[in-house]
Amino acid sequence: MDPESSRLLPALCAVLADPRLPEPDDTCLEKLLDWFRSLAAAGPSLRLLQEHPCLVELLRRSAEGPEPSRPVFAFSLRLAGVLSAQESCFHLLQAKLLPLLFGEQGAPGREAWMAPTVRSAWIQGLHSLAQHPGALGFLADLGAVDRLLTLQGDPSLFVVTAAGQLLVHVLGLALHNCGPPCGPPLDPQWPLLASSLLAQLEEALQPASTPQLLQALGVLTNAFTSCPAPWAPALWGRLRPAMTCLLEGQPLQAPHALGDLLLAVARSPEVVVDLGPWEMLALVLGRLEPSQGGQLALGVLQLPECPQALRAQAFGVLLQPLTCVLSTSTDAPGLQELPPSAVGGSASLDLLLASRSACVGLLCCALARLALLPPLPWRPSPWPQAFLLGAVVAVLRSCNGHVPISAAGGRLCAALVGCERVQRAALDLLGALAQDAGPPELVLEVCGVLLEHVDSPDSSPTVLKKAFQASLTWLPHADKKPHPCGLQVPAQLFLPELLQVLRKRLCSPSWEVRDSGLEFLTQAASLWAGQADFRQMLQASEVPPLARQLLRDPESYVRASAVIAVGQLSSGGLWAHPGDQQGSPLEGLLDMLDTDPDAFPRRAILQVLTAWLRDTHGPLAAHPEPLLARAFQAAGRDPDWEVRARGLELAREFLVQTLGRIGVPCPYVPTPLLDTPPADTQALHPACRTRLFEFVFPALFDYDRPVARAACELLLLLRAQTTTCATPPQAGDTPDPATVEAALHCWRTGEAGRPLGELVPQAVLAVLQALDLDDLRGTLADGSDHAEKSPLSLLQDMLAAAGAQGHNQVDCY
Known part of the structure; x- marks a missing residue:
């Protein structure tokens, strides 16, 4: 704990213990408990209490003093559990405070017990406390098992759930602490606390005890999930007679909960095979209607060790x-x-x-x-x-x-x-x-019914999208078993009609339908770009020109999908058309990056450019630098932070490829083309010509942290792969690095409008050495509100809220 927080903690504990003050905010109490939980996990809780006796005083006043506020009392119960999770601290508090907080004269005997939050906090405190053998004796003396079983009928679902989880935890802790079972495998000597708990659960399994039956089955289901492996067969052997009696009842009670318990038993590999629950599962399935037994049947079929007869029944x-x-x-x-x-x-x-x-x-x-x-x-x-x-x-x-x-x-x-x-x-x-696939005639029927749903004007956009997706899963059978002439017969028959329907769907008045059509076109082009038959069918359908027209669609989502589709068609070599006089769509996409009013298409454009850059035969392969310079310039001034972040992804990809192309070692490039790398400055010339650093350096101080982090990581990558030039630049050849650093300082302090000017490699390397990128990365790793989220800030806020009443009624915000 830092010194300032340590100084403020006694005052805060006094505020919490004073019932005359207004109730503190629940969210602040939850954050405060999280802080104490992290402190207890980082070091001995006993030392925390010795250095801060105000915490013990807060617990004492909650246990012995006047009725505290319910939120503070619930907080004290949970805090006591968190601190007592370590055995040394547990022994310190057990003497007086823990019985007064958790015993019959404590929370259960107070008026605050009527609040579900207090009952839930009592359970959560005991759950946190029950982490060591000493806690089991305390729970037994407390009579906690009886009360937890009573709370299984609580009107609050949160209390019921927490009570069931604690019962399961107590049973598992008792069995774990006693080691492997002693005595006969199916009738061992049970620990006292576990035996008492199981006896009461067995009593609740009687067919006449309907209200308690569901809760008992739920606890036992979770118990089998977390039961120590050596005890699982013994636990099943003990419960089996009660389960048999329950199954003989007329009518069958709680069949779903009963099925869940039997499935939990079947998932336990330690249960003896001869005593497995298979016969009982078959009996339950046989007594359920199909409308009731579907979930249980699915659970049975998901069991890898299920017998064949039961699998067939399910x-x-x-x-x-x-x-x-x-x-x-x-x-x-x-x-x-x-x-x-x-x-x-x-x-x-x-x-x-x-x-x-x-x-x-x-x-x-x-x-x-x-x-x-x-x-x-x-x-x-x-x-x-x-x-x-x-x-x-x-x-x-x-x-x-x-x-x-x-x-x-x-x-x-x-x-x-x-x-x-x-x-x-x-x-x-x-x-x-x-x-x-199935029989050929059925495959044709499947294709036919899919075509009906794609073509039907009554198909909703959601159904249409699923029909397109199903078509994509059925048509690629040609890829699994390639036909010597290209696509197999079903695809040859189905695809032309499907593409004609797609052409109609791309002209639909519904933007969702146009968007689904473009998504299907993108996926189909990705799957079958190498199939000559598909290329011919696609060009004959005249779908690519329609996709290009949708780059001007009034709906931004459709324009973004059209960008992705056009990018896939171009990278797959599917764009060329005998009558197409428009050429490559690259120029049009760069114009959209400058002019489109919505961010979705602009993000998609940079995604496509990054994909094209990775493709050595794509549209950017020939002369990438002038086009990338336009892209970096547009991304740098874009108001959308995701566009700027995707622009940095594009810059990173270009930089990685440039470093790898000239031989500078790079982890993202498998094998450099040259054995001996040239001077580091040569590696940066292509990046400087694209004005990449005029985009990256300002992004380093972007107000949106994801953008700044991406820029910082890119520059750290560059710094790791380059070194300072051995020969300093001649006077007049390069800008003064101090001038560049001054410009960067202006960006730090908010004067981002100042131009950086053209950079040369020597200046870039000098700036990389001057900047403390490691420290900046650590700063950017913290959230923008890390100071406000600190424990010190929390303590200050809670004290200010308590002291503001009656003194300063003016909201400073």
């Missing part, structure tokens, strides 16, 4: 809604691949079609859960790819208004037509299924 639960969907059509593919539990019959179909909300909710949940399975290495086998594709296609066609022949199909279509929620979930699953 998979069938997830598939039932899609089975009902396909049962409404006459040609349901792949039904023979499904597990028996997937066929629900007419009852399941009636449940699905009971109402529009039931149908939409059940299908959305099933589709979203199934979309999580394809990436799993232990996904169900055999995987019914044909069935899933057919079902998703049927769902999407129903959403588009394609009515099946059957009466049930008509009811399904009426429930789903135009439903955006189901369309989004189905398109997500369709994208996840793309890693396994």
Whole structure:
């Protein structure tokens, strides 16, 4: 603790202990507690109390004095817990203060206990305190377990959650401190505190104790998550009889919480395989309706060690809604691949079609859960790819208004037509299924339904975007298995139509639709720039000229996406068109960088320029210096800090490439082209010609810290890769470095309008040596409000707030 804060702390403790003063701000108390927590973590808490007895006095007055304010009392409880987390400090406070704060005559016996914040602080203080063996005896003497179990029924959710977390922590600490279990593996000698806690939880697991059942199951679920490994089998063996009794109850109570506990047990690798919860999980799944068992089924399928029979049962639960969907059509593919539990019959179909909300909710949940399975290495086998594709296609066609022949199909279509929620979930699953293509005829059906959604005027912008994304996942099969002639047949059939639809979408009156179309164009150009077929299709569609026209779109988001799209087309060599007389878009982008009124397009332009600079065959490869000089000049005067920061990224990339090109060692360049680097000044000539340093040096003192930090890191990189010239410059050849340093000093003090003038390499190197960049980097690493956030500032603010009442009612702000 710094001396000034140490001097002010007694006065602040006196203010907090005085109940006559107004209650302090909760935020200030929270910051104060964070400070004490950091002090306790940095050194012995006992020394902190010995050097600052005012803290002990504050706790004593909270425990013995008149009823303090509730925020201060809650703060004292939490502070006592933080300080007592170290055993030496715990023994000092245990004699008198801790029982008076946490015992029955303490917080639970006071009027302040009626406040949830005080009850929560009592729990949090005990949680912080319970970090060593001595704390367990204190908790046992305190009767804390009984009260924590009572608080599981508290009306405050925060109190219930904190109480459950502390119970789990106490159980884990008790088991950890006693070492490995002694006695039979499934019936060891339990520590007294752990045995008492488990006995009460077992009592709450009786079917008749409905109010306590959910809380007990929640505590036990978390207990298995954090239980010491040697004790997990013993804990499961002890709970198994109570769980069996609970499962025999009619009806099954708390099935979701029960399933969560069984999943937590199954995730514990130490549980004996023969005593695993697989049979119980199968029993719970069998007694739940598909609308209730979906989340549990997903949890079962995410278990790598799950038996095959249980995996098939859980998979069938997830598939039932899609089975009902396909049962409404006459040609349901792949039904023979499904597990028996997937066929629900007419009852399941009636449940699905009971109402529009039931149908939409059940299908959305099933589709979203199934979309999580394809990436799993232990996904169900055999995987019914044909069935899933057919079902998703049927769902999407129903959403588009394609009515099946059957009466049930008509009811399904009426429930789903135009439903955006189901369309989004189905398109997500369709994208996840793309890693396994499936039969060719189904792939064509998938492409067809995707084209319908991209082309449909009823598709919302969100659905359109997901349909574009799904198309991107299905078409690259040509890249996974290259065809000798280029794109494979599905892509050859689908892409021309898709590009024609894209052309129409780029002319949509909705800016979201135009923006999604440009994003798709950018991604497609990135994927297939090397495919000759795609290049021909793209040029035949006349999409690139449309993308270029959108550089003048009235919506700034669209202009930014158009910049990215045009940049990708140009870097991929897809820009050239036989009838295109406009040439490279580079000049137009540089004009936009000077004139566009919104920041989003300007940021995108610098992003594209940086990407082009990295591309050795890109539009900037031939003559980059004059164009970069314009970009640096525009970025330097841009009012948007992100534009200036991206300009510095461009400057860094150019500098890194320049250093690497002439042979100066650079960590960002794998192999220099020359074995022996020339003089360091030669490395800086290209950067000086682009006036890069006229942009970077002022940015070093930018009012926006991210910009200043980026400039500082760039100059530190340059300084690390260069040295001061061995031969000093001749008089008159270069500007005086002192003059340059004076100009930089003006920027520091706010006179940023003064021009730096043209710099030469010797002057740049001289300035690099003169500037204390390391100290500047440390200063910039602190937030702009680091002084206001300091503990000293906090103490001063809290004392000023307490002393301002009645003395100075004028707000100085």
